Amino acid sequence: xxxxxxxxxxxIRGAYGDDCRVIILCGPGNNGGDGCVIARHLHNAGACVxxxxxxxxxxxxxxxxxxxxxxxxxxxxxxxxxxxEGQHKSMTAITxxxxxxxxxxxxxxxxxxxxxxxxxxxxxxxxxKRGTVAVDVPSGxxxxxxxxxxxxxxxxxxxxxxxxxTGLTKxxxxxxxxxxxxxxxxxxxxxxxxxxxxQ
Numbered sequence: 001x002x003x004x005x006x007x008x009x010x011x012i013r014g015a016y017g018d019d020c021r022v023i024i025l026c027g028p029g030n031n032g033g034d035g036c037v038i039a040r041h042l043h044n045a046g047a048c049v050x051x052x053x054x055x056x057x058x059x060x061x062x063x064x065x066x067x068x069x070x071x072x073x074x075x076x077x078x079x080x081x082x083x084x085e086g087q088h089k090s091m092t093a094i095t096x097x098x099x100x101x102x103x104x105x106x107x108x109x110x111x112x113x114x115x116x117x118x119x120x121x122x123x124x125x126x127x128x129k130r131g132t133v134a135v136d137v138p139s140g141x142x143x144x145x146x147x148x149x150x151x152x153x154x155x156x157x158x159x160x161x162x163x164x165x166t167g168l169t170k171x172x173x174x175x176x177x178x179x180x181x182x183x184x185x186x187x188x189x190x191x192x193x194x195x196x197x198x199q
Contacts, residue, residue, distance in 0.1 A: 001030065001063050004136075005037020007183040008159045009045070012038065012133055015157055016099050018046045020130070023094060025120065027104040027139075028055025028064060034135050035103025036067035043076060050077035052090045054104065054117065084116035091123045100124055100132045102153045105139035107165065111149065113140045118151035125154050134158040137165060138176045146170025154178075161185050 012020075024039050026032030032053065043049045057065060059082075071078060081087045094100065102124065104117060113121060121140055124132060132155045137143040140152030146167035156178040160168060162185060168177050 001033050002037055003185040004161045004183060005034050006041050007185065008034065008135060009038045009041035011159050011181050011183060012042065013045055016131065020099050021048045021097050022099045022101060024049065024051045024101040025104050026051055026053045028059040029061050029106060030063050031103050031106030031135055033061065033064035033067045035101060036071050038101060039071060039076060040074065052087060053078065053080045054082060054087065056080060056082055084119050087116055087120050091127060094127045094129055096128050096130065098129045100129050101135065102132060102139050102155065103135040106136055107143045110142055113149050113151040121151040121153055131156040136160050141167060141173060141176050143167040146173035148176055152176050157181065159183050
């Protein structure tokens, strides 16, 4: 997770600069943990970073919780909002110079996006902003089939890890993934080649 978040942050800096304004949307699972690591590295590089976390600490995965506690200790601007009212309030603060980073739902997602996350995704898509970056896979997109769900992030840049997921290359996924970059997380080259062959 540390390698993933650090290298994703480097790609975001390359795309938007060190002093970009960023809001990171973190779910309670490991995708949200990636978002917290990204927040730390972007902040350290000089970006103006805030976070919206959609799950209480009691619902967080162990890795997400560990990285969330680091964010709390850093006193970064942070809103915990499991309900739509709080999420909506955070979304109204987005301006045209914000980069929105989607770390809500990861590669384990399948089926339909439930409310209020579906409402949050729709709000991201309709917001006037500088750009949208998806972490590993746009939330709401099936990473195996490339099928969008009832609510799917439309990213300008998708930063995926280890290797490009099959679904990201499907024609029906093209309007959701934007440009796809693969971030290294330290997996041996031999295993990366094996994964690519299996896909």
